[in-house]
Amino acid sequence: MRSEDQTASIIILCGEKHLPYQRPQLTKGFLGSELDVPQMAIHSPRFYTERHIELLLGVRAVGVGLAAHTVRTSDAHTFHYSKLLIATGASARVPDLPNATIRGVYSLHSADDVAVIRDAAAHAEHAVVLGASFVGLEVAASLRTLRLNVTLLERGPRVLPLLGSQTLSDQFTRRCSERGIDVLLNRSICEFVGKESIEAVVTDQGELMQCDLVVVAIGVMPNCEFLRGSGLALEDGIVVDEFLRSSDPDVFTAGDVASFPDPVFGVRRRIEN
Incomplete structure (x- = not known):
């Protein structure tokens, strides 16, 4: 944006307290204890300062006024905009089961x-x-690197169910087995067992599996709840056209929160990373 306009005011609201970072590294180098958050930063603080970009960390958008061209934030401020880019990403899905928030059961989408x-x-x-999505496989591999015994559960008949290739799924299953990861297909969790912390899980086939750590990687939900009632078209994310323009001509959307048209298959898609 700065390369297109040298004088415009640019403000980035970042809900996390870290500099914007490379999220794919979370399940690899960061979980595997090879990297820390500063090493994953996309740019240094100097990058934003030199380009006169105001970066506000720990500040989330909580509402948008389309007619007034305003954004309300979690710290009770209001910003005015000429053009708005929404790239709020997504949040991890959590199973709707008792004890799903007990200590030792975690989902992941942020560095924290x-x-x-x-x-x-x-x-x-x-x-x-x-x-057994890409995230699930990467988490399982990283936990094995940390010398944990790992069981990977997938409710479908193969790993990487969205990949569209049985051959590739079989190859990844073999790689998991070679790493010592126990892959169990056609299974999901129906109960988390434990009083103060996780002790075991029960599968939908009645199996009791002892464990002291559970990581849930069953997909994400677009972060667009703060836009309910704003007037923007929402449908499993923010509806955009082929130019990533929303139903409001001054609001654009990118990333996991965008529901965009696929010209090849003629359907709407939302990419989950």
Whole structure:
């Protein structure tokens, strides 16, 4: 944006307290204790300062006024805009089950989430990972690197169910087995067992699996609840056209929160990273 306009005021609201970072590293180098958050930063503070970009950390948008061109924030401020780009991403899905928030059961989407999991893994022996997406597989591999026993549960008949290739799914399953990861297909968790912290899970096939760490990786939900009632078109995310323009011509959307048209298959898609 700055390269397109040298004088415009640019403000970035960042809900996390860290500099914007490379999120794919969370389940790899960061969880595996090879990296810390500053090493994952996309740019240094100097990058934003030199380009006169105001970066507000720990500040979330809580409402948008389309007619007034305003954004209300979590710290009770209001900002005016000429053009608005919404890239609020997504949040991890949590199973709708009792004890789903007990200590030792975690979902992940942020550096703070993974830091908690990394600390818990240091005192754990057997982890269960729910969901064999790319994230689930990466988490399982990183936990094995940390020398935990790992069981990977997938409710479908193969890992990476959205990949569209049985051959590739089979290859990834073999790689998991070679790493010592126990892959169980056609299974999901129906109960988390434990009083103060997780002790075991029960699968929908009645199996009781002892564990002291559970990581849930069953997908994400777009972060667009703060836009309910704003007037923007919402449908599993913010509806945009081929130019990532929303139903309001001054509001654009990018990333996990965007529901965009797929010209090849003629359907709407939302990419989950």
